[in-house]
Amino acid sequence: MTLLHILILALVQGITEFLPISSSGHLVLVPFFSTLPDQGHLMDVAVHVGTLFAVLLYFWRDTRGLALAGFSVIGITSTRKAIEGTSYAKMFWALIIGTLPIVIIGGMIAQSNLIDTIRTAEVIAITSIFFGILLWFADRKDVKKAGDSLGIKAALYIGLAQVLAIIPGTSRSGITMTAARFMGFNREIAARFSMLLSIPTIIAAGTLGALEIASSEELIIWQDALLAAGLSFVFAMGAIHFLMRWVQTRSMTLFVVYRILLGIIILSLL
Numbered sequence: 520m521t522l523l524h525i526l527i528l529a530l531v532q533g534i535t536e537f538l539p540i541s542s543s544g545h546l547v548l549v550p551f552f553s554t555l556p557d558q559g560h561l562m563d564v565a566v567h568v569g570t571l572f573a574v575l576l577y578f579w580r581d582t583r584g585l586a587l588a589g590f591s592v593i594g595i596t597s598t599r600k601a602i603e604g605t606s607y608a609k610m611f612w613a614l615i616i617g618t619l620p621i622v623i624i625g626g627m628i629a630q631s632n633l634i635d636t637i638r639t640a641e642v643i644a645i646t647s648i649f650f651g652i653l654l655w656f657a658d659r660k661d662v663k664k665a666g667d668s669l670g671i672k673a674a675l676y677i678g679l680a681q682v683l684a685i686i687p688g689t690s691r692s693g694i695t696m697t698a699a700r701f702m703g704f705n706r707e708i709a710a711r712f713s714m715l716l717s718i719p720t721i722i723a724a725g726t727l728g729a730l731e732i733a734s735s736e737e738l739i740i741w742q743d744a745l746l747a748a749g750l751s752f753v754f755a756m757g758a759i760h761f762l763m764r765w766v767q768t769r770s771m772t773l774f775v776v777y778r779i780l781l782g783i784i785i786l787s788l789l
């Protein structure tokens with residue numbers, strides 16, 4: 520794989536994984552807009568690992584608190600004292616509940632060939648426009664809930680919405696933030712929960728991808744994979760920082776406009 524191909528994949532995955540514009544859709548569009556070949560499972564896993572480490576590092580205080588909450592669940596009492604007075608225990612269970620739908624439903628769908636049949640530019644164009652408009656409507660909702668009210672019910676609702684991200688072009692971050700905004704959470708809380716929810720989701724997807732690689736005869740070029748992971752980490756850190764700054768003072772309209780324009784461009788080229 521050429522250096523340019525690796526750079527493009529890392530750039531696309533790193534930036535689009537956390538912005539509400541669909542990383543899976545953009546990865547499918549790379550060969551659509553160019554002559555580059557399909558990157559294969561290994562590179563998909565590699566760039567996802569890079570984005571995983573980015574979100575872990577950017578939200579290191581949260582990931583540390585959530586890890587301590589997880590240890591306390593299995594009976595390590597010293598960690599329970601470390602998170603007393605915080606909402607990490609509640610957040611830990613919210614993330615578990617929010618991840619279950621994509622693991623269960625996504626796992627069943629992964630056993631079929633359904634995803635392969637809808638990984639098309641036409642589907643991406645339609646979902647980009649439709650879910651972009653849905654994000655715009657959700658973003659107009661008034662803020663009615665505080666961050667500490669994001670409990671089990673809200674997490675389940677957001678987790679069920681996340682299942683829609685299996686459809687290319689939907690955007691995992693986009694649909695989870697859309698669901699949170701519809702429930703009345705402000706943009707910053709919606710974005711933060713979406714980012715944290717990506718941790719178990721990316722781990723699950725990466726594990727599934729790694730198992731597929733292990734059971735296949737795909738040629739593994741670890742040097743390319745490590746470079747792709749490193750580059751996607753850098754680009755993802757920048758994207759996360761940009762989004763978290765953006766939502767503090769501005770709306771989602773920029774991303775909505777981008778999604779609609781992208782969908783229109785794709786449809787015009789079909």
